[in-house]
């Protein structure tokens with residue numbers, strides 16, 4: 001708590017630039033950090049007011065309150081100040097903020113020029129990222145010790161402002177991290193189109209979706225892309241008829257197959273899916289293929305010999321793994337273990353889990369991705385990365401980067417055009 005208070009005081013001083021500071025101090029250890037920081041800031045010559053909610057109970061927090069020793073006002077009576085430090089609740093929040101606390105907090109944060117949250121904005125559920133009365137408008141959140149799921153999961157992450165992490169010198173080993181810019185090499189000097197990574201996309205009822213996936217694969221770095229069962233699309237894409245499916249599944253040059261975008265859900269689609277599942281090719285299973293398998297998916301995929309990547313959005317995830325109140329991180333991890341597959345659980349705050357327990361989170365994707373067909377592009381892009389020896393998280397980063405480069409209100413049709421520039425930034 002000494003280290004936490006000191007870290008909070010240093011960050012606050014940096015942002016306050018001499019302006020008056022209001023520290024909100026709650027009844028737990030988050031409040032302890034707040035009292036400790038208030039005492040330090042006062043000792044450093046800042047003008048500090050403390051608004052208290054409850055009385056600290058733990059020894060450490062009570063000691064910090066004693067160190068502050070000065071006057072406090074009740075939270076409900078606090079006047080706004082240009083700088084607000086929120087130390088009401090952190091990871092110990094176990095119920096919604098009551099209405100009076102939420103109202104006072106929202107008003108004080110909104111009225112401040114700078115609002116800093118200690119560890120977490122008060123009123124967020126740490127593990128699920130749900131809102132439990134939190135205010136809007138924080139400038140920054142100083143995460144203490146380690147990042148918590150709420151710092152990266154929606155909707156909580158949208159309330160944090162800029163998140164800074166101070167590990168406080170603790171060697172806490174988190175079991176998850178943020179998706180980071182990958183380092184991608186150019187193809188080997190002796191590369192040829194087949195060695196570069198060959199991807200097959202199996203089309204169905206809605207060929208447009210499969211075309212988008214094929215385009216994602218082609219622009220995502222694959223050397224050769226086959227679209228099976230649909231005509232049209234970029235000229236560099238090679239077209240095959242559905243009758244060629246078995247030959248394609250036998251082709252040892254094929255590094256990854258995409259099935260699901262626009263596949264349809266009729267008997268013909270199901271028959272194609274079963275043939276592809278039985279193959280020993282690495283698969284990206286998306287869209288209709290996920291819905292067709294439903295609750296049979298975990299066992300069907302776990303029985304495969306080759307690698308599988310599943311790319312469900314929220315509704316598809318529930319269809320395959322059942323609905324649950326657990327956090328997106330926990331659910332994705334459990335699904336990956338159950339199906340022995342890598343899961344890319346899409347949406348604002350995309351969570352990736354591997355069967356061996358690795359978790360990666362992409363928290364800051366542009367919300368302009370929420371347009372039809374972008375998931376199809378991602379499915380093809382994942383296949384391209386896998387066929388070239390890379391990983392699904394590389395694809396998620398490139399997808400997010402391409403979307404940012406595409407600017408506002410882009411259509412999925414043009415998203416793949418920005419992958420070249422996204423890849424160029426990964427040297």
Ligand SMILES: NC(=O)C1=CN([C@@H]2O[C@H](COP(=O)(O)OP(=O)(O)OC[C@H]3O[C@@H](n4cnc5c(N)ncnc54)[C@H](O)[C@@H]3O)[C@@H](O)[C@H]2O)[C@@H](O)CC1
Pocket residue numbers: 001004026027028029030031033088089090091092093094095096097098118119120144145
């Ligand atoms: N555990 C650690 O290793 C560290 C903890 N630190 C701080 O300690 C915090 C966690 O402290 P605590 O576990 O004491 O938890 P908090 O201080 O977040 O809150 C717990 C207290 O609030 C009460 N409470 C919970 N929800 C409430 C609600 N909606 N309305 C009213 N009262 C409510 C609880 O009954 C309990 O008294 C962290 O967020 C961080 O700020 C830091 O000092 C760094 C190290």
Ligand SMILES: Nc1ncnc2c1ncn2[C@@H]1O[C@H](COP(=O)(O)OP(=O)(O)O)[C@@H](O)[C@H]1O
Pocket residue numbers: 287313346347348349350365366367368369370371372373374375376377378
């Ligand atoms: N609000 C959002 N913020 C960031 N990314 C989003 C948001 N909504 C959707 N996405 C991303 O956009 C893509 C949409 O995929 P999906 O739902 O499968 O759509 P489709 O099937 O039409 O392609 C996914 O990569 C998802 O993570």
Ligand SMILES: [K+]
Pocket residue numbers: 030086087088089090117118119120121122
């Ligand atoms: K807080």
